Amino acid sequence: METVFGVIGGCIAILVGLAVVINRKSVSKFMADAQRSTFSKAGEKVADQANPGWTAAVGIGFILVGATLVVLLSAGVEM
Numbered sequence: 001m002e003t004v005f006g007v008i009g010g011c012i013a014i015l016v017g018l019a020v021v022i023n024r025k026s027v028s029k030f031m032a033d034a035q036r037s038t039f040s041k042a043g044e045k046v047a048d049q050a051n052p053g054w055t056a057a058v059g060i061g062f063i064l065v066g067a068t069l070v071v072l073l074s075a076g077v078e079m
Helices: 002-022 024-048 052-074
Strands: none
Touching: 002 024, 002 052, 024 052
16 A cells, blocks of 8 residues: 555656746746745845756756655565
């Protein structure tokens, strides 16, 4: 049963990663705006450093983790 949930979780991670990579500019802008509105002056400093490249890196990380999970659990590795 854990294998089924792991494969489903891996597929969801892959889909989330793809969505983040495809929409990285809008996700990065959304996160920067959220930082500005939540933390005011400190949020301005953090939001000024926002970069869609790092957002894409997080998306790629999600894809890698999801793919690894799917491949390992499909191969029969026990967690």
